[in-house]
Amino acid sequence: MGRKMVSLKDISVACGVSIATVSKALNDHNDIGQETKIHIRQVAEKMGYFPNSAALALKTNRTNNLGVLFVDEARSGLTHDFYAHVLDSFKRAAENKGFDITFINSNKKRENWMSYMAHARYRGFDGIVIACVNFEDPDVDELIKGNIPVVTIDHVFNNRIAIVSDNIKGMRDIMEYVYKMGHRKIAYIHGMMSSVTNARLSSFYKTAEELGIHIPEEYVKEAAYRDTDATYLRTKELLELKDRPTCILFPDDFASIGGINAIREKGMRIPEDISVVGYDGIPIASKLVPRLTTIEQDTESLGRLAACKLIDLVTRPKTTLIEQTIVEGKLFIGDSVAKIES
Amino acid sequence: MGRKMVSLKDISVACGVSIATVSKALNDHNDIGQETKIHIRQVAEKMGYFPNSAALALKTNRTNNLGVLFVDEARSGLTHDFYAHVLDSFKRAAENKGFDITFINSNKKRENWMSYMAHARYRGFDGIVIACVNFEDPDVDELIKGNIPVVTIDHVFNNRIAIVSDNIKGMRDIMEYVYKMGHRKIAYIHGMMSSVTNARLSSFYKTAEELGIHIPEEYVKEAAYRDTDATYLRTKELLELKDRPTCILFPDDFASIGGINAIREKGMRIPEDISVVGYDGIPIASKLVPRLTTIEQDTESLGRLAACKLIDLVTRPKTTLIEQTIVEGKLFIGDSVAKIES
DNA sequence: TTAAATTACGAAAACGTTTAAGGGAATGCA
């Protein structure tokens, strides 16, 4: 078995028919006789034939390949817990439908620099999924506004299909649970500004108001997602307040580790002395002691739906309905929030 | 700007030259006049031209695309801490050299099933990187023995280039450090059998012997990598022994969480009552309290070297030297191992 | 029996590139 692939021509020679006939036989066109079809397929199988995606792409203008752009502010790339799960789910769903995935990048050092869009066209992606990018980036903007089908995750762009996690409901669930457990002095260390943060923050304030809780200004602080150090510092600040909160909401589970350390350093116990809540539901959260109360994001659905919607968009081009799919998370009740009398 | 890409022909028309001239001008061949070259390039730039990778691949038999096969026993896929870091590094290095990466899979539901090898040839990958797969899989075997350049990570296959982390040295470093801290009763909960586990286990025994430490049979137990539950159970068993170890080595950092929980559940403190060591150096390890002593794997080098070697192999085909590159980890001394008098 | 319809296949163009081969004009050398 040499380096070269066996082509339609090889099969046509072996079968004594034309290339066109082989192509049609393999693609099950109905203008080919049954016997011929069967014979050709057997020979193709025996010769170890499989199509050449490049030729196919060139001819059909379809690659069966989806581009993935996952870039977070910290450039953690594939090592980002949450997005790794989403991507993994996206990948599985796409592969089940016969699509491969390739990362989009603008590093192409080959000749001249290539924008995301240029790269995407170069590779001929049938569709593109975008998550956790810096939305200010004009390069990203070009990609989104381009003419390749796009689905975005956790961010809504003008007239584009988006799959977003329900941060409004997530934060409301947290607040209502914490309230039910008797807490009235609730602090929130949030991530850096983004649509996700915005949603959570506004839901935080809104729910607080609905519940009749007053949130002092100094109870709300900005750290960054997945930043244990920043969260550690902000937590320390909260603990030094004269009127300490009884419960702290952290940006996410990973960052929570920093906050928890700050609390323990102060000699305080969780949840006896202070309660904490995370966000995301990363695997480790439920393994910590005490188990972290958090919102388990449905990363499986996020990824799968993104893939399904995108492939729909690709294969049924005129289904260009602008829609937004909302995926709810689920409150995981660990042991990090104490019941107190208010 | 329409859906269709601008092609060489469009440029040739715009410039009033032949397609060949445009192609050669853009590829900087030296049989094209300076002025013509410059003019063509300007026009190409202005028209927003970029090559069509499919046509290029078809013609040159090179795709500038690398296939990635990352499958671990638990099918954690991209969510596997360690491999996510390696992959991320591989990706960055590959992209810097103008290569894209696409995942290899055998799910192709399109028509008929496709083996890994079939998929790789279908996509025309210039090279392939393989990590953490089930080596028994005949499908994987076919891929490795095929005629596409391959680099494997953390596993050595016959006459193939491999990048492996130095598990021998890693385990020796741990043992020598723990010994130096006064420990003589050392237990090891290891992962399931694999070349990695084998290397660590044999190094564990060998170093113990060199140090003159006797390892009772019941001090060595099998769990699984990243399996907090199994590690929790094995740890409990160790703690119930009449002659308890003073130090436990866990399969990896993530699994350590389970072990640590078992210890705390017993009311024991780390490191005052018992010492523990992890492996891998995942980000969270140094954020735990106490900070986990572990081997920080050099995932950056693993990924980068794999990419460099693979691209070397691809671009300089006759450099088919069979070699094995060993990447050392670094002992991270946290606070989880106590100094005791033996 | 004959015309029309159906069936089964082939020829050839096209997708966007690269590249070997070729050739006309300008230049170098004697």
Place this chain on the structure above:
DNA sequence: TGCATTCCCTTAAACGTTTTCGTAATTTAA
């Protein structure tokens, strides 16, 4: 001046497909 070079560009084939159109053979309908 005449011939060989050199320079610059073009023609055309090829990569492996798909697909439109054409057509010969066979079947059906009248």
